[in-house]
Amino acid sequence: MADSDSMLAASALSHGYLPDRGQGPALVDVNLDLARGEFVALCGPSGSGKSTLLLALGGMLTPTSGRVRFDGQDLYALSGSERRRIRRARLGFAFQSMHLVPYLSAQANVALGDPGAGADRRSLSRLGELGLGERASHLPEQLSAGERQRVALARALAAEPEVLLADEPTGNLDPESAGLVCKQLTAYHDSGGTLLLVTHDAELARRAPRLLQLAEGRLVAAAPSKL
Amino acid sequence: MSVLRLIFQELRHRWVGALLGAMVVGIAVALVVVALALARAGEKETRLIQRDVGLNVLILSDKTDLAGYWARGYSDHSIPADYMDRVHDQAVANRLVPLLKQRVEVEGVSVLLVGIEGERFKGGQVMKPVFGKVLESGQAVVGGTIARLLDVAVGDSLSVLGHEARVQSCLTESGTVEDGTIYVSMVDAQVWLGMPGRLNEIQALECHCGEEVEDPLGLLREELAPLLPGTIVLRRQDAADARRDQRQLAEGTLALFSPLFVLLAGALIAALGALNVRDRREELGVYGALGHSPLRVATMLLGRSVVIGCTGALTGCALGEGLAQRYGPDLFTRAVTELHTGWPLWLGALLGAPLFALIASLPATLWCLRQDPVRLLRHG
Incomplete structure (x- = not known):
């Protein structure tokens, strides 16, 4: 059971994809606990289950077994609409594949993640912080991969969530853009946000006080970052 | 961003699919309008001819x-x-x-x-x-x-x-x-x-x-x-039977073809709606992942169908009226005034076609709403 300071926790979390096709489980008995305001990096080889773990923690993928607790609430015991409300206002998710809406401008894409009034103004400001102020009116297809990645991060941060789950947020970025993203993530953490980051970027992982390692769906190491 | 704006942005982005949808609705409405106008003119013409034959x-x-x-x-x-x-x-x-x-x-x-x-x-x-x-x-x-x-x-x-x-x-x-x-x-x-x-x-x-x-x-x-x-x-057996046969022929033809046009259009609209949802799986998954309500997503999908239905209805009425006016007088020389469709039919088409398009796109919409956001995103 997570303690009262726990923001996001998984206990005995397992998930299997298509066992009838001979695919092994993506997650096996994962236990982890993120304290409120903690910054944790999650590393591991491709196919080790990092994205699956993130999706399950984000309330988007019902695990085969085990539980996920968000601020003390069993996420998958909640109704669909209650879980949706958490995703809408309290939990930000930056996808590795970005998943931007193709017919909306960068600014409109960011505003989609902000349920509050004045979303247009805030989304413009958020894009400016990520160096995309000049590209706000552009469609995703008119942006580079790196720019799209930053738009996706801006959207995840738009609602100023209590928890941010980011999947390879610097994966497609040049060093300068990666620096901007790192700065944003650090600022988010410094403002009290809880951050779980999947990354292969050693520089970014080094900024996290705690590093988790996932291999073949199992959490194999949990240690302060020494990368 | 309002749902209406999202609908129009999407229609502009996928204009080919939207145009095809509006064309399908328009053609179906035009066929029904032409069929009704010709049936009405045919009935009037028959009545005039039968008046000349006399009472039976x-x-x-x-x-x-x-x-x-x-x-x-x-x-x-x-x-x-x-x-x-x-x-x-x-x-x-x-x-x-x-x-x-x-x-x-x-x-x-x-x-x-x-x-x-x-x-x-x-x-x-x-x-x-x-x-x-x-x-x-x-x-x-x-x-x-x-x-x-x-x-x-x-x-x-x-x-x-x-x-x-x-x-x-x-x-x-x-x-x-x-x-x-x-x-x-x-x-x-x-x-x-x-x-x-x-x-x-x-x-x-x-x-x-x-x-x-x-x-x-x-x-x-x-x-x-x-x-x-x-x-x-x-x-007067001959006159009475001829009159009955003529009426049955006209009504039977209309009864056969009008539902056929409507069903055909419905099947095409449903197929286009399903293809649209298929094309938009990633985007719809994003809305779900970001916590947007199913009602909002359904409104976007069904609203799109309604807009296409309205556009198709207007186009179809104009096309049907034009076709009836252009070719009707070649068939019916004495009942030309009946070839004007009139506002009740336009109103009926404007209400009926969007409703029809909405119903046709319901299965794809319901399918989409039942999917996990992750499942939709993985198909993107």
Whole structure:
């Protein structure tokens, strides 16, 4: 059971994809606990289950077994609409594949993640912080991969969530853009946000006080970052 | 961002699919509009042609010598004129026209004098009169041959059985018994022939055009005998059957093709809706992942269909009206005014087509709402 300071926790979390096709489980008995305001990096080889773990923690993928607790609430015991409300206002998710809406401008894409009034103004400001102020009116297809990645991060941060789950947020970025993203993530953490980051970027992982390692769906190491 | 703005942004982005959808709805609406306009014009044209053929039910006194009737063209025996007030209570004959006929001499010429009134309708219905003639007392309508023999024209006076009548119109010669007829008002005929309150013939249309009746004459007699005692009912079989067959053909064609067009359009719209949802799986997954409500997502998907349905309805009405106007007059020369579709049909299409498009896209929308956001995202 997570303690009262726990923001996001998984206990005995397992998930299997298509066992009838001979695919092994993506997650096996994962236990982890993120304290409120903690910054944790999650590393591991491709196919080790990092994205699956993130999706399950984000309330988007019902695990085969085990539980996920968000601020003390069993996420998958909640109704669909209650879980949706958490995703809408309290939990930000930056996808590795970005998943931007193709017919909306960068600014409109960011505003989609902000349920509050004045979303247009805030989304413009958020894009400016990520160096995309000049590209706000552009469609995703008119942006580079790196720019799209930053738009996706801006959207995840738009609602100023209590928890941010980011999947390879610097994966497609040049060093300068990666620096901007790192700065944003650090600022988010410094403002009290809880951050779980999947990354292969050693520089970014080094900024996290705690590093988790996932291999073949199992959490194999949990240690302060020494990368 | 408002849902409406999202809908229009998406339509602009995937304009080819939207255009195809609107075209499908438009073509379906146009086909239905054309079919309805042509059916209406066809019915009117048929009615006009059948009016020329004449009424197909005869009601005479049962004392009538039928052989004499067919030889002379009228019955020697009369029936009460108030029989016309009893026809409200039956449903087998319609458009009943009372007649009082007698052969008389007018200025040395043998003439069939016919007293006539406007038609009455079953059940007291109010319909557009087609048969019968409404003449004022002292007026006469003169058949073509009689007009030629008596050398009379419109406005001339005519002495009939010692009474003056002003010629209201002269009919063109048609090669029928009408050429040797003079029509006057029923009241004048009753007074001039010394038969007040009497008729000697009622003509009518039977009302079984749209249905199969095994013994129509038997049914007519069964229904009318209690209302009109002392009468015999005759049916002009060829005219009645031709009229029934024509009506059944027109209604059957419309009944077959209109639902076919609508179903075809529905299937195409449903397929396009499903393809649209398939194309948008990633985007719809994003809305779900970001916590947007299913209602908002459904409104986006169904709203798109409604917009396409409205656009298609307007286009289809205009196209259908244009086609009916362009090609309809080649088919129907006497009922051209019926080819105008009119605002009720436009309103019906504007309400019906979006509703139809919405219903057609429901299955794909419901499928989408039942999916996990992650599942949709993985298909992106």
